[in-house]
Amino acid sequence: MTPAAERVLEVAGKLFYDNGIHAVGVEAIASEAGVTKKTLYDRFGSKDALIAHYLRRRDERWREHVIRVVEQRGRIAPARRLLLVFDALEQWIAEENPRGCAFVNAHAELPDAAHPGRDVIREQKQWLLEYLRTLAREAGVRNPRKLATSLLVLIEGANVTSTLGVVPGAVGNAKEVAKQLIESS
Amino acid sequence: MTPAAERVLEVAGKLFYDNGIHAVGVEAIASEAGVTKKTLYDRFGSKDALIAHYLRRRDERWREHVIRVVEQRGRIAPARRLLLVFDALEQWIAEENPRGCAFVNAHAELPDAAHPGRDVIREQKQWLLEYLRTLAREAGVRNPRKLATSLLVLIEGANVTSTLGVVPGAVGNAKEVAKQLIESS
DNA sequence: TTGACAGTATACCGATCGGTTTAGTACGTC
DNA sequence: GACGTACTAAACCGATCGGTATACTGTCAA
Missing domain, CATH: 1.10.10.60 (Homeodomain-like)
Incomplete structure (x- = not known):
């Protein structure tokens, strides 16, 4: 480069x-x-290739951010680490994400499934789901796959709603729901 | 017209x-x-005015759809009516929404807060939140405002994740979480 | 009968789109 | 000294963008 x-x-x-x-x-x-x-x-x-590069670069920064926040402190109970992902999201929104998820937004503008950027979008969401699943497994919950899915839904929902401005405390709300969900898992 | x-x-x-x-x-x-x-x-x-009309028209169809599904059967427990909103979403996605929420997508393309379409986007989300709040109030839960917010987060999250194709059963999953949430409210 | 209204057909406007081409400069390495 | 690489400068391509202008036809109500 x-x-x-x-x-x-x-x-x-x-x-x-x-x-x-x-x-x-x-x-x-x-x-x-x-x-x-x-x-x-x-x-x-081409512009399309540049778009894909843009998304890839942003995904890298996002993953680094999440991992940094979740794994900053040495010894934390795995169950609480799941909640740290919501803190990571809240920081990300405040610092870098005023216009919502770049990947959701890009998906809205790239209807062609063959566009090189579409792979990056899919991989970004897939990574987060896998990461949540790993944390859930480490937390020893009964059904890590299911919990990870629920948490991903909460995260994406909190991101959208707080961006659209309808629900100011969306991330905090989602974190509370997540807490309840983890405790009963 | x-x-x-x-x-x-x-x-x-x-x-x-x-x-x-x-x-x-x-x-x-x-x-x-x-x-x-x-x-x-x-x-x-102008094209901008046409965009606003397009969003307005779609919002009307969405509201009618939700109300039709939720209020189709005469006497249903108010608490269960909240869950019917998730059924309405699932149908909507299958029939009219393969590319995700039109309002979230439009928001991604209209960064100017003064664009006439932005009002429609805000009102669409606001309406759903109010509708959920009304249903929650009728269900007699302790904190209708809070429950409605949580449900909105779940709905938006389910819409996004099922569109992006990462979580095929996202709406069903969100509905389960919602059920648990309503029961403990 | 007149006039307002909804519509077609077509040409036009300046600006911008993604992308290419040609020519030339600076730098570092065999 | 020759070659490859990274870059600037600037003109150019056909196509499309949102939007306007002129001229004309059909319908219907006062």
């Missing part, structure tokens, strides 16, 4: 997320990054 | 939802509806 490509990816990440993918032209990305369109196309090949 | 305007609105509803708002041009809508661009602009004024 050359310095110019790095700048393009950073700018694309900001513009795509803030304005929506279709609303941003490659011309705007290139000029904002202080780069020629030729350089952009030399590095990424 | 003239016959031509009706056709435009119907076509716009299909194209906007299936392809995303920005991806659809007014030219395509007009020709698909068998109408001139002039007629489209005479009736709706």
Whole structure:
């Protein structure tokens, strides 16, 4: 990844997320990054490929964030670690996610299932589900698969509703429900 | 609403939802509806206004659907009526919502808070929250406001996750969680 | 009978879209 | 000194974008 490509990816990440993918032209990305369109196309090949790179990069940051928050403190009961995911979400929303889940938003703009970005979207959700399942298994609950699914639903729901502004304390509410769910599992 | 305007609105509803708002041009809508661009602009004024009309129309259909399913059978315990909302969602997804919540999707494409469509999006979510609150109040739970919020989070989460294809039985799962939540309220 | 209204047909507007092409510069490595 | 690589500058491509203008037809009610 050359310095110019790095700048393009950073700018694309900001513009795509803030304005929506279709609303941003490659011309705007290139000029904002202080780069020629030729350089952009030399590095990424197409806008669609750049979109996929953008999503991949954001997914990486998201995973690192979650893992950092959940595993920051050394010894915590596995059951409580599941609740830390909700804290991670709340921080993420406050710091990087004012316009909702970038992957849900991208899915709305990429109806073609063959688009390279669609794989990244699926993998992002799949990873979180697997991560929750692992934590649930470590917590020794009866049905880790089922609990992980319920928690994923709560997380996605909290993300959407708090973004749409209908429910200000959505993440906190979801965390309470999650707590109750974990205790009875 | 003239016959031509009706056709435009119907076509716009299909194209906007299936392809995303920005991806659809007014030219395509007009020709698909068998109408001139002039007629489209005479009736709706601008693409942004048409977008708002599209959302409004879809919201109306959604509300009617929910109310029909929840209130179809005469005498049902109010607590069970809350669960019927999940059945309404499941039907809606199967029949009209393969690409996820149109309002969440539209929100992803309309970053400008002053866009006329944004009001419709907010009102759609607000209505559902109020409706859930009313049902919860009738069910005699301790904290209707809180239960309604939790259920809204579950509904939105189930909608997103089942659309993204990560969790096939998301709505059913959410309904189970809801049941547990209602019983302990 | 007149006029408002709903509509078609078609050409046009400037701007922007994603993407390509040609030419040339700076740098580092065999 | 030659070659590959990373980059800038700028013109260019056809297509499409949202929106407007002009001219004309049909219907219906006052």
